[in-house]
Amino acid sequence: MKKFICIIMFMVILVGLVLPLSLMTTLATNDISSDNISSGFISGVAPGLDPNLNITQYLNEIAETNKKIDDYMDIFHTQSLATRSVATNILAITLAQQTSTINCGPACIYMALRYIKPNNYPTMATLTAECDTVNDNGTIVYKATNVINSYLNSNETQYQYTTTTTSSFSSSLIYSIDKNRPVLCCINTAYLTQYPSNSSSAHYVLARGYKAGFSGQNYIQDCYYNDSNYNNSYYGQFVIEIPAMVTAISMNNDHYIRAS
Numbered sequence: 001m002k003k004f005i006c007i008i009m010f011m012v013i014l015v016g017l018v019l020p021l022s023l024m025t026t027l028a029t030n031d032i033s034s035d036n037i038s039s040g041f042i043s044g045v046a047p048g049l050d051p052n053l054n055i056t057q058y059l060n061e062i063a064e065t066n067k068k069i070d071d072y073m074d075i076f077h078t079q080s081l082a083t084r085s086v087a088t089n090i091l092a093i094t095l096a097q098q099t100s101t102i103n104c105g106p107a108c109i110y111m112a113l114r115y116i117k118p119n120n121y122p123t124m125a126t127l128t129a130e131c132d133t134v135n136d137n138g139t140i141v142y143k144a145t146n147v148i149n150s151y152l153n154s155n156e157t158q159y160q161y162t163t164t165t166t167s168s169f170s171s172s173l174i175y176s177i178d179k180n181r182p183v184l185c186c187i188n189t190a191y192l193t194q195y196p197s198n199s200s201s202a203h204y205v206l207a208r209g210y211k212a213g214f215s216g217q218n219y220i221q222d223c224y225y226n227d228s229n230y231n232n233s234y235y236g237q238f239v240i241e242i243p244a245m246v247t248a249i250s251m252n253n254d255h256y257i258r259a260s
Contacts, residue, residue, distance in 0.1 A: 050142040065160060065260050066167050069175045076174060080213035086220050089177050090209030091115060096124070097235055098228040103128045105139025105184070107228035108206040109148045112182045117151060138202065141186060141255045148184075148257070157181055160260035164250050170221060170242045172258040173210050181259035183207040185225070191248035194227070194234050202252050203229070207245070208237075 080087060093115045098107035106127035113121040122130075130147045133139045145161045152158055157179050162172070176183050185207055190200040209224035221242040229235045240248075249256050 053142070061160065061260065062162055062166060065162075065258075069168070069171045072175050072178075073168075073171045076212075084214045084216065086211060086213035086215050087174075088209070088211045089174075090211075090224050091177060091180065091182055093182055093206065093208045093226060095226050095235075095237055096228055098230050099124055099128070101230045102135070102138050103131075103133045104204040104228055104230075105144045105186075106131050106133055106147075108184050108204045108226075109144060111206050111226055111228065112148060112184070113151055115182065116180065122151065139204065141257065144184060144204075145257050158260045159184075159257050161255055161257045163254040164246050164256070165254055167258070169246045169249065169256060170212070172256070173207055173223060173242065174212055176259035177208070177210055179259045183259075184257035185245065185249055186252055186255045186257075187245070187248035188251035189234075189248075191244065191251055192227075192238070193240060193244075194236070194238055203227075210242070212242070 076087070079085075093111050096107055096111050096114070098104050103124065106124055109127050109131070110121070110124045113127075127147060128134075130150075131139045131143050141161050145159050149158050159181065173183055183206070185205050187203055187205055188200060189195040189203050190197050192205070206226045206228070207223050208226055211220055211222040211224075213220060222239050223242045223245045224237070224239050225245070226237055227234055
């Protein structure tokens, strides 16, 4: 019976990850033009997978991180419930604006690395080239993950891409922020409050903090994020409820990049 349950659990993880992995070249741009709005959602998908991806190893790594985060959150929720308190942790990440309509991914990596490595971080132009963000397709999720990890030492907390259907975004956000790792979110702009509901474009934003915990009988859960948008109308620092951020991610091929 235990063996059967383990097989079922593995298959659930496999379905949750491999289906999105078929779209693992998820891209993000943020050209909020009138043509973009009228034509609807940018698919943000190109053919092919990470050629170096070992699916079995990757699934095991996701499962290991999920377990580690679940254990962390058990303690977090127990303390919050016992004290009926709300925890807030917002990283002091300075806002930076992307230099073109397509390099939102490199801009988010730039903001993250400038915070993590304040004395030694690359330029946005360097990151744009390393992410291969050279056309209107934007930035591939696995390339963004590989690039940001390339600037971290092996003994430092690394990044890992996953999906909201496979890994709890709320738990991953709290865990990552407490590890001093902002989270890269590949979202559909139509589901963020500062955008028109018909903007529907693929875009990266950087989650930099949270407010979460019990306040009386209510559970508070907010996500603080930086938007590097090239358009000043959408550029800035914002806060949104965590379930709303989950929806924004899930409506754009469901990927985000968290601490592992």
